[in-house]
Amino acid sequence: MAAELTIEQTSKLIDTVARTSSHAARDIALSTRFADDLGLDPQGLDKLYGRVQSEFGVTLADAQAGRLRTVGDLAEAIAGKL
Incomplete structure (x- = not known):
């Protein structure tokens, strides 16, 4: 089973994406x-x-970051490192 972020961590990630992308x-x-x-x-x-x-x-390796396409992909990558 893949590691998952908590609801609070997911909310924090979405807020970070929103600030970076200028989307709500x-x-x-x-x-x-x-x-x-x-x-x-x-x-x-x-x-x-x-x-x-x-x-x-x-820390996200460049090769790993290059494969991330969605917010969910990024969430899984972060969860795997926590």
């Missing part, structure tokens, strides 16, 4: 896609990953 948190779900739904380009993704690493105290 209420419009972001685990199925939200970074590029297609939020319009994040590579620089925006780098900024997001930096914030996530700082706020959650985890």
Whole structure:
């Protein structure tokens, strides 16, 4: 079974994504896609990953980050490191 974030951690992640993407948190779900739904380009993704690493105290390898397409993918990656 894959590791999962708590409700509080998921809310924190969505708030971080909202701040980085300038979208409302209420419009972001685990199925939200970074590029297609939020319009994040590579620089925006780098900024997001930096914030996530700082706020959650985890490190995302470049190869791992390159495979993340949705907020849910990122949540799973974070949960696997906590």
